[in-house]
Amino acid sequence: MCSVIRRTQPVRLALALCLRANCHGSSYALTDIRHFSPGLSTSVSPLRAALRAYCTRMARIEGLLFRQLFDRDSCTYTYLLADTDTKEAVLIDPVLETLGRDVKLIEELGLKLKMGVNTHCHADHVTSTGQMKKQLVDMKSVICVHSGAKADIHVKEGDKISFGRHSLEVRETPGHTDGCMTLVTGDQSMAFTGDALLIRGCGRTDFQQGCSKKLYNSIHGKIFTLPDSCLVYPAHDYRGQTASTVGEERKYNPRLTKTLDEFVDIMKNLNLPKPEKIDIAVPANMVCGVH
């Protein structure tokens, strides 16, 4: 893509650079572009689309603080996102055992945590959202309306979780549980896929409201329709992989590259042990981890 831009003529280059600024999240409008070339009336759609693809590949949003955190026991990833100007922040899938670490980091970075979001009602660990609210009093807990769990805010398909100038789009991706959701940044450069899509894997479907067919359709319909360059940040990884992309998973995921019937068959025969903490975690997570 880059080499294409380099070969364009000056006005086109100016246009391209302005659009690049725009898709990084700043507010250059077409009026700005016309400063370079008054009366310019080109159709910008193809260039905008191309530049958008380029920008999403970079997957770095202007003014977004991003930090990935890991709980080594449950192999859970927690994600901290914040607006670097307003300091408003969102924490995705925080774990009870790492509460102290996470609160300390939020305080050191001078952030105002608006929301603690659970991508679903976890079965393998207890969420820290309930306990965290006691320490960070402006924080609200968030979960999908279809989870059946209590929270301050219930979200559904198409809702936007906003923090400063940024937001996360809610895409319902049931199948691991009924209330699973994937959160996508405004520029579609990052997707927080919870336990729906994992790196070279996916969430199991043999407990809670698990349904392999639903999961397959959720991933193909709501995640694999994102740009190939979109970074995939799952709720877990057990092999030390921190991120993937939609393109990689579409090509190399050993389960999701199969047909629906083959996928259902694979999921039926995983024979996984029952999660150790399920009897504690699920009831606790129905009430933000606070018994």
Next chain:
Amino acid sequence: MCSVIRRTQPVRLALALCLRANCHGSSYALTDIRHFSPGLSTSVSPLRAALRAYCTRMARIEGLLFRQLFDRDSCTYTYLLADTDTKEAVLIDPVLETLGRDVKLIEELGLKLKMGVNTHCHADHVTSTGQMKKQLVDMKSVICVHSGAKADIHVKEGDKISFGRHSLEVRETPGHTDGCMTLVTGDQSMAFTGDALLIRGCGRTDFQQGCSKKLYNSIHGKIFTLPDSCLVYPAHDYRGQTASTVGEERKYNPRLTKTLDEFVDIMKNLNLPKPEKIDIAVPANMVCGVH
């Protein structure tokens, strides 16, 4: 920074956007800028400096593939960096136990691994560089000349480790061992600090050629002189933190914020157990992990 640019006049905006493109690593030169405004003869230094600061804060380099990987047993981070166009890649601190995962990923991503670099002769795990060379035959092993270890390429202060259009600058940061080095991207947006600077910690100094005074001076002289926004990627983290910044560590590192004398005293009294694998790992790592 962004709002400042927005208020500039058209030519300045063009200039700013070109410089932004430039500091993201693409090859727009000042000749490109002059297409917008022939005869432009402004001094670009202040704008370039400001844009550079902005870009490093974003810490995403155009055309750079970056992947962080984790070994859960030794809590080692391995880093894969590649040029997205030429596909030339460098792997930093790969671990023997994750050899299969790493080779598979490199192959899936279609990369040509040029170099496997060890930031030092590790005491807690065996490097995979020797074994990896048997599978990826064009790969060379790299280590600092002061490590005393064998490798295909020995590097020293100021050397550049190049892959495609990108490179890593070698900064010698002894103290944990004599041969420790920190690798810094060309735009100083990312530093791979090995076992010198860890997140809110640092490497121990009580074995191999450990020297607290050297380590303190290395970190203050070679890492804390980088921009505050520079992301810190260490060789290990034991608390699930994946990255920090130079600014954060300058402000919150509980050891490095102390005076030299206090630091030496802290390091003298850590009373850490001997690393389990040291008697196997150090002799193995003197020869790329291949006995």
